[in-house]
Amino acid sequence: MSEMANTDPEGIDAVRMTWNVWPRTKVEASACVIPLAVSIAPIRSHPDIPTLPYAPLRCKSCFSALNAFARVDFTAKIWICPFCYQRNHFPPHYAMISETNLPCELYPQYTTVQYSLQANPDPNNPSNVPQLPPVFVFVLDTCMIEEELGFVKSAMKQALGLLPEHALVGFVSFGTQAHVHELGFSDISKVYVFRGNKEISKEQVLEQLGLGSAGRRPTAGYPKGLQNGHSNTGVNRFLLPASDCEYTLNSLLDELQTDQWPVQPGNRASRCTGVALSVATGLLGACMPGTGARIIALVGGPCTEGPGTIVSKDLSEPVRSHKDLDKDAAPYFKKAVRFYDSLAKQLVSQGHVLDLFASALDQVGVAEMKVAVERTGGLVVLAESFGHSVFKGSFRRMFKDGEQSLGLCFNGLLEINCSKDIKIQGVIGPCTSLEKKGPNVSDTVIGEGSTSAWKMCGLDKSTCLTVLFDISSTERSNAPGTANSQLYLQFLTSYQDPEGKRMLRVTTLTRQWVDSAVSTEELVHGFDQEAAAVVMARVTSLKMEMEDVFDATRWLDRNLIRVCSKFGEYRKDDASSFTLNPCFSLFPQFMFNLRRSQFVQVFNNSPDETAYFRMLLNRENITNAAVMIQPSLISYSFNSLPQPALLDVASISADRILLLDAYFSIVIFHGMTIAQWRNMGYQSQPEHQAFSHLLQAPHIDAQMIIQERFPVPRLVVCDQHGSQARFLLAKLNPSATYNNSIDMTAGSDIIFTDDVSLQIFFEHLQKLAVQS
């Protein structure tokens, strides 16, 4: 299944499932090895999705929305809910319904429909509906060198110019202490200073900013509405419409200095990221509930002060590594995670988002902050410097409008309804469980579980969730089974769109039950290898994080062997007889690459990077996530059009240019000869225009990828045998290493590794799969 071939495997529903046909019993399901999972991008836009200006009908029993799979009795004006078989009467305004006059949601092709909800529709003047302006609170680190601060200031100024005029803006800067800038005070620049080393509760923040109940006491007698208005005026001291405060903010940024607290030699700067974030969170807590708001944290180093500290100030103590985490030798880690966990809870309860832009050569604590970012559906970008294109591009992209818009939405709420016998284990991805119990909630929890509803404080059109299902263990499938050969899943996502409108999107899916005990054929054909690989990667990552002693490689190998044993065709104990159905044929290679990927081989990366990779793995769609696991490689040469190449060292050739897309980085790799030609300047000679085109082609393609992607990937341009070439070599199958490269052809390459190659991996796999 090449992604090139199928550009939209997800369709109108934006859904991919590991199994498109479901086994009927829990036993059979577990025999399938690969979990039953649905990957859904809940608000991905699609031209075919209708938007309906009214609210959906909901089943009075299970509260699922009316959908195309409901059986409708047009004469009785009744519909039967496919999930619970409840008979529901149509309300009066559906009186016109008939077989020829169907509402949009009943059209079979519209398995996904969108409803536009307005809280208080004003029939007389619909345009006058109060819109909730989005709120942006910038939280800026000032513990950095002047140059970096300059970069980040100019990025911020740019961003301010891009914000919608009505968006409310707040500003918090921090170093040793956190400074909340009161933008609405004109006499003098006014800043509230919070000490960096003390944990501070939301109530304290509100009270200390004069937004607390104490501050409001005088108006206690006022009617509710006014009181709300009053609290708003309080907040408006700190949050001003972008158009009103752009000048103030710009001059404030001009005067902003790096943190003035002295740093002892041999010490890290004192940086109270944790307090700054809790203060920003507290500030937003004074906003009206339900207001979409995001905290945009620009962090230039590790938190060393107060809650959320990840490392001591002493430079002789390095920031924790995976080894330290493994050995439990990271004294600050657990405490910091606990802190960010509570911060996440607060943000979620307020419905606000934390975005993290971390730019530093060393780690800044993404691993600890991951929980807060991921639970709130925040964006995360990790770069080396605020001057680097990864940061600059991504940051600008975030505020871009129109085509390039990320479509940042707020306050999402996902609910899942499903047929009886189906249990929801949980969701992996940027959301938080709302702990809403129900009959469909499994006791086994994976990710955000124990619920049938999730909060997504921030979500955008590419946000993707993985929902893991299980089959009920009760063996009653026979009776109902005969009655229902179809299973139904319904995803309801309500959210506030970038314009501030309240939307609800309903996606209803149906799939077939099969009795895999009889035959696996249907099951095999319903298998989505790519989705399965990604789900395995996500589950593996989750287990690595959650389980103390977890040998990921071993676990993956065992599962792969089980898959091959179950679905391969072979004679027992005869490795050479082993064949795999095409529906499974790519899966082992995915697993091979997953085993070698940054997700499993974490020791090559810092905990921050690992956390970053995993967050993106969890929130990207299947296609992109697959690229993270198994990068795509395209080869450019004079002789042919650009074509995909094997992800193998053998693809390297002196006269080719390779374009590797590893999602986080894009590598343009010039073969030796090409590099020489280029160095000699042939591309600028008119007679070698073709060469010039050849050189440009991968760059053009790379730019296309970069434009599409958020965060902006890192672009590496390198030559064969250059030092940067390692970015490519690390991803290639080491079919040729110094161990076996006896017959090396000119222009090819070898990889200095002891890792096994794909071929050897396969050999072992076959052997093990056929063992009895």
Next chain:
Amino acid sequence: MAAPVPPGAPRPGANARQQSPHPNFNPNFQTNPNSLADNMQNMNLNRPHSMPNSGPRPSPFGQPPPFPQSSVTAGFPVASPPMSRPGPPPGMVGRPAVIPAGPLQSTLPANVPPGRPVGLPVSHPPPFGSRPPPASLSSSTGGAVLPSSAFPSSGVSSAAAAPPPPGTRPSSFVSSSPLIGGPAGPMSSARAGPSSNGPPAVGAGALPGAPQFPPPAIVSQPPVGPPPSMMSARAPAQAPTMRSVLGSSAASSPQTPPLPSASSPFPAMTQARPPPPGSPYGPQTWSMQPQQGTQPSHIPGSTHAQPPRMFGMPQQALPNQAMTNIPPALGQPGAPMSGSSKIDPNQIPRPIPNATPIVYETRHGNSANPPPPATSDYIVRDTGNCSPRYMRCTINQIPCTGDLLTTSAMQLALLVQPMSLPHPSEDPIQVVDFGESGPVRCSRCKGYINPFMKFIDQGRKFICNLCGFTDDTPRDYHCNLGPDGRRRDADERPELCRGTVEFVASKEYMVRDPMPAVYFFLIDVSMNAVQTGATAAACSAINQVISDLPEGTRTQVGIATFDSTIHFYNLKRALQQPLMLIVPDIQDVYTPLETDVIVQLSECRQHLELLLENIPTMFQTSTTAESCFGAAIKAAFLAMKSTGGKLLVFQSVLPSVGIGALSSREAEGRTNISASEKEAHKLLQPADKILKTMAIEFAEYQVCVDVFVTTQTYVDIASISVIPRTTGGQVYYYYPFSAVSDPAKLYNDLRWNITRPQGFEAVMRVRCSQGIQVQDYSGNFCKRIPTDVDLAGIDCDKCILVTLKHDDKLQDGSECGFQCALLYTTVYGQRRIRVTNLSLPCTNMLSNLFRSADLDTQFTCFLKQAAIEIPTCPLLQVRDHVTNLCINILLSYRKFCATVSSTGQLILPEALKLLPLYTLALIKSRGLRNDGRIDDRSFWFNYVSSLSTPLAIPLVYPRMFAIHNVDTKDGDESVLPPTIPLSSEHVCDDGIYLLENGEDALIYFGSSVDSSILQQLFGFTSVDDVPTQFVMQQFSNPLSKNFNDVVNVIRQQRCSYLRFALCKKGDPSGMAFVSCMVEDKNANGPSYVEFLVHIHRQIQMKMS
């Protein structure tokens, strides 16, 4: 009492003579302390720069020395005699002034009247008077007769008469001669004098008045004479003994006889003490009074225009009555009242200011010279002992045993004011630099080298005068001894010939580099503060004062404001405008910046000025009523922690939130009456320990806090004041704050606060010779170890009480040394050790103790101890305690030093004759009254804790002047009109009076004041138009000009701008004035006369 003692005779002549010479002596009391002058020039207080040492201030007043002949002197003469006697020994010697004394001398024993001061009547008689001369008040009033010398004093008038008796004097005092009907008469006259204090005064009056008196006086004198013996003995010194007999005449009569006897005993003593140097002064003081009053008579020729001051006038009539009646009264214990009524209030002892400064040498002829009264104007020549401005002892001779001290019932304590402002004519303190080795010190007790260390063995060793240890002289400090046993270089080395020197501190005295001069201003901007104008007043005051801060790069400033949060300001020059940094966590504060909150003044002047202009408007619309005082000072402290410095806080409301928040306890106390009655004093204690703990931490980091309370409500000064007290700062209290009249005072107070001589990060220790040890220190400081006091800030106005106790016997005839060492950093960053030495003779004679008692110091000591008790004891108890202290001293004197057997007379030691008056005033003072507001009382006893001796007296016994006739004085030396006794009898309905206590000034309008006078002085024509708020204005007429001159002189004297209040009769404001009339009977206590009767009765009871 009046006993002007000078042994009588000489007076007249003496006066005349003395006058000229004396001038020095008398100081006019404070006509102008230079310091004042400097400070106060016109509204502005001082000049800034006074360096600590800087001696020279431009003293405007040149007067001091020269005063000579002022009429006043005339009065003195009398005094002089006394002086002369005792005087001689002491400092007198040196002075030329003495000369006049000469005549006296003759009379007197050897003491040459060193003239010191003798002649001059120092304003306060007592002080000098170390002399013992007890003045006996004749019955109630005092008929104070002076013992011989007394006489003179006693009534001056009498004195006049007295002169003749002089001879008698010796015997003494007469005064009392009660009996003598005749005598009584005289007595009375005398008394009259006394009463005023006056005997002198009386005298004056009397004299002119009539011959009548004279005779009596004379008579009395004779009796006196005998006592005088005692007196004489003492008298010599001062002679001021007055005895006033409380008892009326009756009493007096009996007394007389006794007196003599008494005298006899004394005589011995006295004689012993011929030298009582102190005495000279004493007399002087008194004499002064007399002068005024008396002088005329005495020196007919002399100028006295004023003779009849208040005192004198009334006397005539009264005297007679008093005499007759008194006796009975006294006799009958039951009827003191009646008796009292008979006493002539004008004759009771009262302080009499002197007009011209005297020159005072601290040692004379190798012995200590008793200092002039603290309240007088004097110029010190440091001849070995320190100037009394820096350190003075309650008794100028040290009792050899603790038992003797106990018997005397007096306090033995030092009042130390190490940075005290010198007189402009005095030599500056010399600075001695020993280089890296630091000053020479005793290796055992670490005492610093001083003139009393005795070099022996050809100068190779020296014996420490403090611990007696023999040390080797450092080689490079060696010098041979001269034939007199002194080092040959003694006179070239200040540390060997001056009582006070300053050593440059070497490295070992520094734990860090000397700190910069850091000034941090903290301003309340809560709603109330802004709306009452307090914020604007503070900002404007600070803005004006910035230019007075020390120049240079060592001066740093910071500023913050606070309401329910704390607002710091980043004053860094790079910023376009100051940045406001708010610290909102007032439970757990911190500083918002490490560096830019406190900036070099030179770098932020413009920002600062701009900011100060903006602050009032910036918070104009604030609706924040809360104030987080505690948190704010804590935050400011944190900002200053690394350097230390001065924190100046402007607070307007009760601190209601944040650390150390306070509740409105006063109101709670009112609602819960039963508890409040019993526990009333608890409201005067700090509400909790939080502020105390903070204060100790501040002190540790050398942060000195001054709080300017500009309020219209209760702010719980009892709690707030803990901070300034512990850190060496002080509280300024503007209640009720007025945006009209208070800003000028606020500015002047702030300016003086910043510009007065001061030091930072100081440590002080007092060492004493073996046999005496320091018992305790009290004042505004922090004490972490028993021997030292830590002073985050010390300035010229701060005084520390050091109580002493015996741990061994002292040798009679030896000297006991005291050394106060103050290690501090100047505002310019030099580390210095100021060493102040005092060496006093030891004595076994009780009479010597009484003779050398220092009234002002004794009383200040009482005052401070009472202030300490106020928050912990019920008021009644404190008042009784104070009264008993007074009674016990007088009892001891009566029992052991006076020979009087009759119970009819109240006999007062000359030196302490004003003690009853001051005690009475103290009992009626704001701190000891129960009708006062809690905050007023808290402020009062806190104010007292650091109060210097010269200001302590007026605080309880303010000065009152008539100002409706200030244009009528003749063009003599003194700008100040004569003072008026604090009795409503002296307040006329058609008069306008100014009453000042060094801090507050009340202007009282009688109900029928001439409207043209009103118009001239104040610009309105009717008493009904008297405004509630007052701003001094000068109109173009002589009356107004003189009035302004008077006020300015007072301001200079007090180093205070004075807080004016206008009072009119029948108004609550009038009540405030009336309550200052301490001699009147009112709800807070008896009249002066009644009080004397009470004391007398108590003594009689205890005697029997």
